[in-house]
Amino acid sequence: MQPITLSLSNITFTYPTADSPLFAQANCTFPQGWTAVLGDNGIGKSTLMAIARGKLRPDSGQVSPNNLVLSYCPQDIAVRPVNLEDFAADWQPETIRIRERLGIEDDWAYRYDTLSGGERKRLQIACALILNPDVLILDEPTNHVDEPTQQAIIEVMRNYQGIGIVVSHDVTLIDATCTRCIMFERRHVNGRNLTEIITYQGNYSQATQQKHCNDRAASQRLADARKEISRLESAQSQRFAKVQQIESAKQHGERINPKDHDARNRRNLAKMTGLDAGVSRSYAQLNGRLAKVRQTGEAISTASKRYDGNIWLNIEPSSRRELIRLKSEVIPFNKQLLPEQLKDKSLTMAAQSSNVIRLNPPQDGEAPQGVKIPLISIGPRDHLAIIGPNGAGKTTLIRAMIDAAIDIPMLVIQQNTTLADTERAMTLLHGLSQADKSMVLSAYAQLNADPDRLLQGEVASPGELRKLLLCLGLVSKPQLIVMDEPTNHLDLNSKVAFARTLGSYPGALIIVSHDDWFVRQLTAANGSH
Structure with a gap:
């Protein structure tokens, strides 16, 4: 059987009340194995997953292939799985293995409303797994759960063989299960803040190392571009002054003392060698180089600035030795x-x-x-x-x-x-x-x-x-x-x-x-x- 990959190509999506797209021309792929989807709250992760599931239609772009079996486990533990009754009556060997791995008791499916948050989450995941999906999407599966439940979820994720997508902020979970990370990042390009969707190989710890290296490299490229722009602008200013000097001499005539042989020789040499035209041509070439460097600098994407200060100003600890x-x-x-x-x-x-x-x-x-x-x-x-x-x-x-x-x-x-x-x-x-x-x-x-x-x-x-x-x-x-x-x-x-x-x-x-x-x-x- 050939490995399958879920692809989202050139996805643009705009909410009806929004002035600009949430994301534009976004591309990402999800191969077999687990991929983490990361980013700030409200940046568009859940929206992209809804597009992947077919629950939202993008302005443009496509999701392919469109014949995969998708199963979704929501973040909200209050949402009862639609196939909960089927799960309660299902005693096939694979379902029994899922029950055992997640530590699900026989009566849980009959008293969903009385279960703890961690117990409900285990049932939600189990109900998603018994559908034998090609694509399994878990949205914040470890919110509100304790360490044993987290470890049980990690085990079933490791045993899943299809395309796994987890939207999560749990570093321990991501490091234990994921081999790719897709990050929604706020980037600064040419004076504007944009959202970019960037794929990194490895788990969260490895991906963040790559991200920091890329951010440092982008910042250095931008600094180098600005330094080169400054140098070229200085050279341009000098050559512009030279061009103006030559043009002024042409328009007003240059009166040379008949006895100043050096000045007469410089003028004659300029006429013979085309120096006047050379200065103008050099100035035009410099303009082209400067425009190209500016264009390069404007295209460099750097991480948007985040605050990093001390909020505890004027707060002092107690003078007591013991609180x-x-x-x-x-x-x-x-x-x-x-x-x-x-x-x-x-x-x-x-x-x-x-x-x-x-x-x-x-x-x-x-x-x-x-x-x-x-x-x-x-x-x-x-x-x-x-x-x-x-x-x-x-x-x-x-x-x-x-x-x-x-x-x-x-x-x-x-x-x-x-x-x-x-x-x-x-x-x-x-x-x-x-x-x-x-x-x-x-x-x-x-x-x-x-x-x-x-x-x-x-x-x-x-x-x-x-x-x-x-x-x-x-x-x-x-x-x-x-x-x-x-x-x-x-x-x-x-x-x-x-x-x-x-x-x-x-x-x-x-x-x-x-x-x-x-x-x-x-x-x-x-x-x-």
Whole structure:
């Protein structure tokens, strides 16, 4: 059987209300194996995937071949798979293998609405796989899932043999599964910002190395072009002055002293050798070279500028030696239970190493009834990450820490936000003084967000709302920040900005995260803090 490739050729797409195309003449191919599709939120990734699936029709261009079986797993876990009942009744050997790889229980398909986010995601992927598709598209498959679910998803992705496309911001997932990356990039060309779709070989870590090398090379080519333009403009100015001097002499006549033999000889030599014409010809040639170099410089595409500043101006850590102290104890999930009523075999065990607390639930698979913690002490500059599977007790531990932080200026940002949270944030923003509003919007821009879209009334996405809530918190100058899953819904450039920003925060920081890459970046940054 010949390998198949999905090709999108010369795709141009414009939304009905937009003034310009979202992308124009875009080309990309998807061979067998896994390809990651990356880019900022709102840049067009999901739109391109909808075109690939035939759900949207482009202004121009084509998708080929058009007879492939495509299966799509949406980002939203609330979307029930259309073939859920078929999956529930399917006990073929391959379906059983999919169930086993994803750890799907027999009754899950009959109680979809009661499942956790990670369980629903496993079912969505399983239902997509049993269709035996030529092309499988996964949209943010690891949002809201814990490490075991992430690893299960990685395993089934590795076993899939068709054309795999994953739209994701999960570096761990991409590095473990993908051999190509297609990146939507904001580029600067001839004074304009454009979106380009660029293909890189390798996983995310390898692709970003190539991208950085290409960006450096493009910046150097642009610098060289500008240097050459400056040199040629200087030479052009000198030759233009010479041409003007010759033309002036022709028009007004050059009176030469009869006794100035050298001047008379220069004039005669110029007439004999055609020097006048040579200067003019040289000037014209220089014009052509200059125009060509300018054209080359205008065509060079460089990475658009991103903000890279410090948003924590005028924020000082607490003068206390210790902000939070929790003694070694058992914290029951049910407050009606006493710690002594719980046995170790029913507990999550918390273990701390360096800047990370890992929660390990009971080995027998039973749901834990509490979490057993060591002595935990958090100082005014400490940065701490709490990790572990869903249901292990991270929320319980966070609540205990917040309760223990008495009289500390604190900012707490929860994992799940609502439209009401967005409305309250916008009300707070518009109620600020002009100076505070400018500070908040400047910080918002440095987190890879667009303040203009916010001020124009566009509803902030969940990821953008997280950025706004963090920036609004600057006004109260918090000495402790607590964030639950800060990278959910964030694109990779925003994750980088978040890691850089939170890593440089001068106060105490506690995060809960399933994002292994983000935790490594943040704890590494704190190591040099």
